Amino acid sequence: MKRAFIAGMAVAFAFGSTAAVAQDRTGWPESFTVGTASQGGTFFAYGSGWANLVAEELGISGGGEVTGGPMQNMALVHTGEAAFGMTTMGPAAESLAGTNPIAPGVQMTNACAMFPMYQTPFSITALSSSGISSVADIPEGAKIGFGPAGSTSDTYFPRMLEELGVKFERRNGGWADLGGQLQDGLLDVIAFAAGVPVPAVSQLEVQTKVNIIEFTEAEQKQIMDAFPVSEFNIAADTYTTLTAPARSVSMWNFAIANCDLPESFVYAATDVVMSDNARMVSIHRAARSTVPENWDKNKVMKWHPGAAKWFNEHGASIPADMIH
Numbered sequence: 001m002k003r004a005f006i007a008g009m010a011v012a013f014a015f016g017s018t019a020a021v022a023q024d025r026t027g028w029p030e031s032f033t034v035g036t037a038s039q040g041g042t043f044f045a046y047g048s049g050w051a052n053l054v055a056e057e058l059g060i061s062g063g064g065e066v067t068g069g070p071m072q073n074m075a076l077v078h079t080g081e082a083a084f085g086m087t088t089m090g091p092a093a094e095s096l097a098g099t100n101p102i103a104p105g106v107q108m109t110n111a112c113a114m115f116p117m118y119q120t121p122f123s124i125t126a127l128s129s130s131g132i133s134s135v136a137d138i139p140e141g142a143k144i145g146f147g148p149a150g151s152t153s154d155t156y157f158p159r160m161l162e163e164l165g166v167k168f169e170r171r172n173g174g175w176a177d178l179g180g181q182l183q184d185g186l187l188d189v190i191a192f193a194a195g196v197p198v199p200a201v202s203q204l205e206v207q208t209k210v211n212i213i214e215f216t217e218a219e220q221k222q223i224m225d226a227f228p229v230s231e232f233n234i235a236a237d238t239y240t241t242l243t244a245p246a247r248s249v250s251m252w253n254f255a256i257a258n259c260d261l262p263e264s265f266v267y268a269a270t271d272v273v274m275s276d277n278a279r280m281v282s283i284h285r286a287a288r289s290t291v292p293e294n295w296d297k298n299k300v301m302k303w304h305p306g307a308a309k310w311f312n313e314h315g316a317s318i319p320a321d322m323i324h
Contacts, residue, residue, distance in 0.1 A: 027262040031061035034255075035073035035085030038148045039066060040176025040203075042195035042286055043253075046117065047086050049283030050255070050273050057272045069151030070253075071100050077256050078108035084269070085111070085256050088120055088152040088193075090228055092254070093300045101150060112259040112304035112324045115270055115311075116294035118195045118286035119250035121232045122157055122223075125201055126189045127182060128209035135164055135219055142188040144168045145178035152251065153193030160223050161191065175200040183208055195253065195286030196238045205240050212239060214246035223249050252297045257304045259324045266306030274310065292316065 032055075036047030048064030055062035065082065067073055073085030074095035087095075094100055095108040126132040138144075144161070147153035149172045158170060171178070171187060179200035181187045192198050204210050212234070215223065223229060232250035236242045255273070257266050273280060273290065280287035295316040302324040303311075312318055 023264055023268060025264070028265045029060070029083060029261075032083035033063065033065045035067045035076045035082040036064045037067060037069040037073075037086070037151060038174030038176070040174055040179060040200040041069075041147070042120075042198055042284060043069060043086050045199055046195060046284040046286060050280065051084070053279060053283070054269045054272045058268055068148045069154075071095065071102055071150040071155065073256065074100060074108050074111050075102045075106075077111040077258050078106075079110075080258050080260065083258055083261060084114065086117065086253060087111075087256050089252050089254070089298070089300050091152055091155060092256075093228070094155075096301065109302075110259045111256045111301070112307070113298045113301040114255040114257040114266065114304055114307045115274055116290060116297050117253040117255055118289040119230075119232060120152060120193050120253055121196055121234055121248040121250045122153070122160065122191070122193045122229070123196070123198075123201075123234060123246065123248055124189055124191050124213040125182070125204065126211050126213060127185075128211050130188060130211075132189060132213065133211050134213060135161075135166065135215065138166050138168070138189060140167045142166075142168045143171055143186070145171045145173060145181065145187045145190040147175060147178065147191075147193065148172060151193070153191060156227060156229075156251075157191040157193055160227060163222060163226050164219055176203075179204050189213075193251070195284065196234055197285065201239060210241055212241050212246055215248060217247065220247055220249060252294075254298055254301065256301070257307065259302075259304060261304065261306070263304075263306040263309065266304045267310050268306075270307045270310040274314070 034047045034051040037043035051062050051064045070087040070091035076082035077085040098105050098107040229249040232248045233245040280290050292314045295311045308318045308323045
């Protein structure tokens, strides 16, 4: 059942930013949720952080919600069960085309682009004690954790590894849980698709020795030729384990909003996130890419009018046919 995110007049609280309180709040919701992903992953840390920031600045109750990740977030935002969410361009394109496995045949066109977040690198982690230090080292039948079912990682990483000839047993779960399973020897490898640093990997580094496995140049090219991803290097200072940049591939993530939300509300929420990058980076380092000039990384979804207004006022040139 679609929640009434749009109904009623929200009360302007006596706190929050002066500009936000002074706005016309007609139709604003009294509360909101941001669809994130599982605990231990970047979506959850980043999404909960920006939800709390927006709630604080706008004086509205709001927060992050644990979900199954990008595919489920597209469905939740499309139906209005969540006001906001986070998705990756691949799952967004599939959802718009009606091939989201959560609701096959439903074109989720009521989820609109809100702002660019960061790139999701695809990276592989194994315990150093496993002896796995390259993709070629992954043994046949290896138990590989691909994150929550329906997540970006679970959607694309199994196909990528199959493309590279890896034969494996597939496992799903939240990132924190999979990290524990790797440490306990129940998994051989975790295939992460998440903004870096991935909290679960950072935690593993504290507790044990791990190998962060990069692709060879040939493997990187093979994956880029077969999937909608681009070249990416995980910086050496991302993890204490790395001594040099790690070769990877990546896919862009965007925040999304229910297209029926009031323009003034989405404009204000976008302004909170995009106007103070230092605060966003303090939430998660991946937010270094959450900057206005990355508006053009969305080539898939139509923009929410409120978000498009903010970006076009700040140097973007979003065409009218890309605005809902």
